[in-house]
Amino acid sequence: MRHLLKNLGLYALAAWASLTLNFLIPRMMPGDPASAMFARFAGQLQPEAIDALREAFGFTNEPLLKQYLTYGSNILQGNLGLSVAYFPATVTEVIGTGLGWTLLLSGVAVIISFFVGTLLGVIATWRRGGWLDSTLPPLLSFLGAFPYFWLAMMLLYGLGFTLGAFPLRHAYSDTLAPELSGEFLGSVIEHMVLPATSIVIATLGGWMLGMRSTMVGVLSEDYITLANAKGLSQPRIMFHYAARNALLPNVTGFGMALGFVLSGSLLTEIVFSYPGQGYLLIQAVRNQDYPLMQGIFLTITMAVLAANLLVDILYIWLDPRTRAR
Amino acid sequence: MSVPSGQASVAAKAVRRPRSGFIWQLMGNRKAAVGVVIVLFFVLLGVFGPFITADPAAFVSAPHQPPSSEYLLGTTGQGQDVLAQTVAGARTSLAVGFLVGLAVMVIGAAIGMVAGFLGGWVDSVLSLLTNVFLIIPGMPMAVVIAAYLRPGPVTIALVLIITGWAWNARVLRSQVLALREKDFVSAAIVSGEGRARIIFREILPNMTSLLMSGFISATVYAIGAQVGLEFLGIGDVGVVTWGTNLYWASNNAALLTGAWWTVVPTGLCVALIGFALVLVNFGIDEISNPRLRSDPNWSRMLKRNKLEEGLTTPVVRRVGQ
Numbered sequence: 001m002r003h004l005l006k007n008l009g010l011y012a013l014a015a016w017a018s019l020t021l022n023f024l025i026p027r028m029m030p031g032d033p034a035s036a037m038f039a040r041f042a043g044q045l046q047p048e049a050i051d052a053l054r055e056a057f058g059f060t061n062e063p064l065l066k067q068y069l070t071y072g073s074n075i076l077q078g079n080l081g082l083s084v085a086y087f088p089a090t091v092t093e094v095i096g097t098g099l100g101w102t103l104l105l106s107g108v109a110v111i112i113s114f115f116v117g118t119l120l121g122v123i124a125t126w127r128r129g130g131w132l133d134s135t136l137p138p139l140l141s142f143l144g145a146f147p148y149f150w151l152a153m154m155l156l157y158g159l160g161f162t163l164g165a166f167p168l169r170h171a172y173s174d175t176l177a178p179e180l181s182g183e184f185l186g187s188v189i190e191h192m193v194l195p196a197t198s199i200v201i202a203t204l205g206g207w208m209l210g211m212r213s214t215m216v217g218v219l220s221e222d223y224i225t226l227a228n229a230k231g232l233s234q235p236r237i238m239f240h241y242a243a244r245n246a247l248l249p250n251v252t253g254f255g256m257a258l259g260f261v262l263s264g265s266l267l268t269e270i271v272f273s274y275p276g277q278g279y280l281l282i283q284a285v286r287n288q289d290y291p292l293m294q295g296i297f298l299t300i301t302m303a304v305l306a307a308n309l310l311v312d313i314l315y316i317w318l319d320p321r322t323r324a325r
Numbered sequence: 326m327s328v329p330s331g332q333a334s335v336a337a338k339a340v341r342r343p344r345s346g347f348i349w350q351l352m353g354n355r356k357a358a359v360g361v362v363i364v365l366f367f368v369l370l371g372v373f374g375p376f377i378t379a380d381p382a383a384f385v386s387a388p389h390q391p392p393s394s395e396y397l398l399g400t401t402g403q404g405q406d407v408l409a410q411t412v413a414g415a416r417t418s419l420a421v422g423f424l425v426g427l428a429v430m431v432i433g434a435a436i437g438m439v440a441g442f443l444g445g446w447v448d449s450v451l452s453l454l455t456n457v458f459l460i461i462p463g464m465p466m467a468v469v470i471a472a473y474l475r476p477g478p479v480t481i482a483l484v485l486i487i488t489g490w491a492w493n494a495r496v497l498r499s500q501v502l503a504l505r506e507k508d509f510v511s512a513a514i515v516s517g518e519g520r521a522r523i524i525f526r527e528i529l530p531n532m533t534s535l536l537m538s539g540f541i542s543a544t545v546y547a548i549g550a551q552v553g554l555e556f557l558g559i560g561d562v563g564v565v566t567w568g569t570n571l572y573w574a575s576n577n578a579a580l581l582t583g584a585w586w587t588v589v590p591t592g593l594c595v596a597l598i599g600f601a602l603v604l605v606n607f608g609i610d611e612i613s614n615p616r617l618r619s620d621p622n623w624s625r626m627l628k629r630n631k632l633e634e635g636l637t638t639p640v641v642r643r644v645g646q
Contacts, residue, residue, distance in 0.1 A: 145599030263464030
């Protein structure tokens, strides 16, 4: 429990740090969203309007501390400001349209990658020096060296464009309206195959190698020898004795890796014009939509923190030692 | 490959002091040697290549021409030579990659070692800072910071250092914590050695492999993240780098017009250099952690003698290897 509380403190601090970073960076740097907005509507806005815009974006002449407090209370109410690119929509509304897709895509990809990679690691280590052990690690680390989005581009070109086996863009067919029907869900899955595959391919090696290096250590433990001496069946030793204990460091890595995967999936989404956070992010970069960029940064950070918290709770369930203290 | 070199070092032992240095051990490892050769190739390509190939920014031909004898890798959507762009991209991307890798390693090492060695409240504060930076996802943070700065390789480098140092700091801190408890450090303290001497002469040499693999993984991270950010359009899209090459390819809808040759060379280069660096890291891991050596000779011997693989790991090696 102490472990969980300590981490909870860390997450709170990380959340506060990213909020503060979000507040400080635009105020420290030259250029602000209001000027960017003003430049976008070059000539269409009266010069007086820029002050009103500043006000709308929270860049007032008040003391910094007061601005900070206003900012804080706005965030707590879920008010992230106005989007420049989608003006007059609020950042919260814009992000709301994309967050679900990102969580779905990267969630599915991470879970598949974690399970398949870990399983491959267990099997490869169990047969040390076998063909699986000698071919997979180099192959997967080679694939892992490609940028996620480049793999996505190749899949898009090979399977999507040349063979026409999978749709090239968007999260579901343009002819369908979102609803809870078999046809719509089928379309969503079909559109998810390529982006998810590219993320899985890029991340599989990490899980496998991580599992392999802890599994190697666990296999030389005395209790494995004992289990063998007792004559337990090999699969039982492999999964219940070895893999279960070797899994723990990988679970910790799971939380840490989510940030990387989410970052990578943002770029993958761009390749497939998948309507998630990544797609919004590139819109924000192109249009210098600072509030939207910051909003995406905040929501992704919060998603990672929440996922880490879940992993911590999972860890307590998996490792009895954390419960004792 | 590994067997003859192993025998050579044994033979050398008879006549003179064996080459036991870390670099020599590394070059004796096949994976690491292959990696080093590939990395050297790219470094030479980046340094000398741009003098040989054409001007990467010049418009030489019609856009999206497939590879031909004149333009070996075809032309981009703006009629530039893909080969020249790839080679010129290698120079900027590798320079930024290695410099950021070095900076990330040095900063991470400094913070991690200070935290681990001093302990107390300094450690608490620095560890907390490290953990906060570790948990905030890097790419979105990099985008937010970079968006306000002037676009260009310097901004990218700066942003990558800010978002990347924490991992090294954590790894090195725990290593220093482990080493600080060792007998030889206690002996050095008892014999009255100064704090700086203990850090630099006693502890640091024991972390060579960790520092090197830290530098290498930081470089891999730097190259990958740099390409990602530039692909997003955060960098200066006028500078030719691997990332901007992909940015323009995507902007000109290269794949949807079938112009795969604008995308494939750059991606392969990024992956090859990343893979080569990872190979070197594997080599370092295998040298410092013998358990990880999946020993092909060992399994061949088992098979030849019709033996079952035991459950213990063959840490002890046969004489002559």
